[in-house]
Every structure is written in C-alpha cells, then in structure tokens.
Amino acid sequence: MTETTDNPSTNDLADDDENFVDDFDFESLAAKNRHRADLRKPGLKKKAHEGKRTQADARKTLLREAAAQSMELTGEVFNPTYQGSRHEQEMILNSLSSFYKDHIIADVLSVVKSGKEATVYRCKAHAETGVPLLAAKIYRPRMFRNLKNDAMYRIGTAMRDSDGGEMRKAREQRAVSKRSKVGLEILHSSWLTNELNVMRTLHAAGAIVPKPLGNNENTILMEFLGDGAHAAPPLESVSLDKREAQRLFKLIVENLKIMLANGLVHGDLSAFNILYWEGQARIIDFPQAMSVEKNPNAYKIFVRDVTRVCDYFERYDITPFAPGLARGVWEEVMHISVDDLREVQHARIEKAKWREAE
Incomplete structure (x- = not known):
C-alpha cells in the first residue's frame, strides 16, 4: 500500500496563500490585482512598496482579530501547532x-x-472524545463559483441553512440562481448541511463512510x-493484491446498494473519493x-459513479460491464425496471422544467 505524507511543501503553502486570499478577503485580492498592474508602469516602485506594507498590515490585523475572537470564544488563546499562511x-x-472551546479538538x-x-x-482530539485524531473539513467559499452545473445535482434537494432548516422564500431561490453574495452564502450552508445529513444517514445504515x-x-x-x-491515501494511489481487490470491489458494490436503499446517489464517486x-x-x-426519488438525473449519475469505480478495478482484471452492473444493482434495490424508470424520470424532468419556468 502506498503511504502519502500529509505535510504540504513550502511551494504548496505559497500557492494556498493565494487561494485563501481569494476565499476570505475579496477586496484585498482586487487591490492586489490592481497593484500588479501598477508595477508595469514606470515611476511607481515607491507606491508599490507602500502597497505591500498596507496589505501586510491588513493581514496582520485580520490575524489579530481572529485570535481575539478565539480568545473570546474559548477563554484562552487557541494556538494550533500547524500554522500555514496568514x-x-x-x-x-x-x-x-x-x-x-467545547473540548472536541x-x-x-x-x-x-x-x-x-x-x-x-488532521486534528488532535480532546481526551474527552475517546479518539486520538479527528479530521476537520473546512469548506472554501470559492467552491460555489466553480460548480457551473450544480443545478443538475440540486434538483429535488431543498436549500437549507446551517441549522438544517429548509429555505422556502422565492427571494432566496432567486439569489441562489443569480449567484449573488447572499445566494453563495445559501449554497455554502446548503451543501455543507447536505453532506452532513448524508453522512449521518449512511453511517447509521452501516455504510463505510467517516463517522x-x-x-x-x-x-x-x-x-x-x-x-x-x-x-489514508485515496484508493487511486494504492496497489492491492488481486484477492484484496476482489474483496474491496464487492464491498463498494454493497455500499452502493446501501446508498440506494437510503434513497441516495453519491454523485461524484471514483477511486479518488475512496480512502484505504x-x-x-x-x-x-x-x-x-x-435524492433517488426527487432528482430525475439520479440514474444517469449513478451509472457514471459505477463506471468510474469499475475503471479503477480494471487493473486487477475485474471487468464487469459497468452499465449492466449499474442497471442490475438499481433494479435489485429500487424494484423498478430501468425502462419504467425512464418514463417516470421523463415526467419528473418535465415537471421540474415547468417549476423553473414559474
């Protein structure tokens, strides 16, 4: 099995600093871009240096404010071992x-x-949790500017706030469709809440998902x-013996069935999204x-998930016909033939288009 270190290089941290500027200080990024343009003009070196100092001061101020907020929340300074960029x-x-503050990490x-x-x-867990390590997944706001076709996934999925409450106001739905600042905030809360709810559902059902x-x-x-x-590295970077590959393939197929039985399709499954x-x-x-029931694209995306999994296992001479496997698993769990499903989904698509037109 290939092991991968989780310590980023200095260059990676430098690249990440640019990304975090983009994520958390959009005005600074705009100023930075203007500053780069100014550097191409003669006679502005002094102004450029002043701009650098101003940006550095602004970053230090932001960090001090974040530390002060941490102190206010916890009663003590939260000073993580890992530092990274400012x-x-x-x-x-x-x-x-x-x-x-809550004695979790x-x-x-x-x-x-x-x-x-x-x-x-990778976080050290507090002794009260009973586990040595935890993973903390922090979402980047920029992700929602990169999801150009996310509407295909959102069909049938209610927009929710960070508390899981459903958002029903037309104004909020318009904000999402226009990708305004408010709309991106709604997407941020909704996608995070969706991932959390799915993980809770599948873990309770016995699926191999992180608790x-x-x-x-x-x-x-x-x-x-x-x-x-x-x-743990992604499966894509791991080498298995054939016996272990066969066991793991069967395990993943069983988990596809668990997902379907709970009304869910992963939507982006591949060997890159399976840890080993x-x-x-x-x-x-x-x-x-x-949602299997509410999203008319669910079967098409399920076939794609199955195909990507099968693509990985071909290297171990496990070569099922992916569309046939997907069809068999779907019909076994959902108790509806794919031919009948297409008629139902066509009706759902037309209904969804009608609602969007409203």
Whole structure:
C-alpha cells in the first residue's frame, strides 16, 4: 500500500496563500490585482512598496482579530501547532475555535488535503472524545463559483441553512440562481448541511463512510482514517493484491446498494473519493449527493459513479460491464425496471422544467 505524507511543501503553502486570499478577503485580492498592474508602469516602485506594507498590515490585523475572537470564544488563546499562511491561520481560528472551546479538538496538526472545495486538517482530539485524531473539513467559499452545473445535482434537494432548516422564500431561490453574495452564502450552508445529513444517514445504515462528529456553519468534524504521521491515501494511489481487490470491489458494490436503499446517489464517486488504510475503506465527499426519488438525473449519475469505480478495478482484471452492473444493482434495490424508470424520470424532468419556468 502506498503511504502519502500529509505535510504540504513550502511551494504548496505559497500557492494556498493565494487561494485563501481569494476565499476570505475579496477586496484585498482586487487591490492586489490592481497593484500588479501598477508595477508595469514606470515611476511607481515607491507606491508599490507602500502597497505591500498596507496589505501586510491588513493581514496582520485580520490575524489579530481572529485570535481575539478565539480568545473570546474559548477563554484562552487557541494556538494550533500547524500554522500555514496568514490567511489560513485566520480561517483555522475562525472555523475551529468553537470546537476547541467545547473540548472536541485539542490541536491542529497538519493539512491532509487542500482542494478547490475544502481543506481537510488532521486534528488532535480532546481526551474527552475517546479518539486520538479527528479530521476537520473546512469548506472554501470559492467552491460555489466553480460548480457551473450544480443545478443538475440540486434538483429535488431543498436549500437549507446551517441549522438544517429548509429555505422556502422565492427571494432566496432567486439569489441562489443569480449567484449573488447572499445566494453563495445559501449554497455554502446548503451543501455543507447536505453532506452532513448524508453522512449521518449512511453511517447509521452501516455504510463505510467517516463517522460525523460535529459541525458548525463552515466545518464538518469526522472520523480520521490513518495514524499520527499519515492520512489514508485515496484508493487511486494504492496497489492491492488481486484477492484484496476482489474483496474491496464487492464491498463498494454493497455500499452502493446501501446508498440506494437510503434513497441516495453519491454523485461524484471514483477511486479518488475512496480512502484505504490497512484493509479499511471509507467513501468520502458527499456535498453533491442527491435524492433517488426527487432528482430525475439520479440514474444517469449513478451509472457514471459505477463506471468510474469499475475503471479503477480494471487493473486487477475485474471487468464487469459497468452499465449492466449499474442497471442490475438499481433494479435489485429500487424494484423498478430501468425502462419504467425512464418514463417516470421523463415526467419528473418535465415537471421540474415547468417549476423553473414559474
């Protein structure tokens, strides 16, 4: 099995600093872009240096404010071992201080994974939790600017706030469709809440998903798979013997059935979203999970999920016909033929179009 370190390089941290500026200080980013344009003009070097000092001062101020907020929440300074960039420090303090106050996490140790949607951190758990480590998934606001076709996943999924309450106002729905600032905030809460609810449902049903252990408006805490030095790598980077590959393939198919039995399709399943560690596997990343009953695209996306899983296992000479496997699993669990399903889904699509036209 290939092990991967979860400590980012210096260059990675430098790249992340740019991303965190984008996430948490949009005005600073705009100023930064204007500043870069000014550098191309002669006679503005002094102004450029002044601009750098101004931005550095602004970042220090933001970090001091985040530390002060942490102090107010916890009664003591939350000073994680992992530091990262200044903007990342601000994000960690703002997102995780409440868990520190509640004696859920004791420290932030390292980055596990940093992507466009979220950053996952390896955290030392507080002794009261009974586990040594936790994973903290902090969502990035920018993710919602990158989901160009997210409407396909959102069909049949109610927009919800951070408390799980359904948003019914037409004004809020318009804000989401226009991707206004308010709309992006609604999407942020809704996708995080959807992932949390899906994880709770599937974990309770016995699926191999990380156990959710806490949340706030920006973060999900969950079971950590790995040890004190390494996080479980994605299945895509793991080499298995053929016997283990056959066992794991059957396990994943069984979990696809559990998802369907609970009315859910993952929506983005592949070997990149399955973690593997010493014989254990966990399926992760559920923000786009959708309702089987309410989303007319569910079967099409389910076939894609199954196909991507089968693509990985081809290297071990496990070569089922993916569309046939998907059809068989669907009909076994859902008790409806795919042909009949297409008629039902066509009617649902027409109904959804009619509602959007309103």
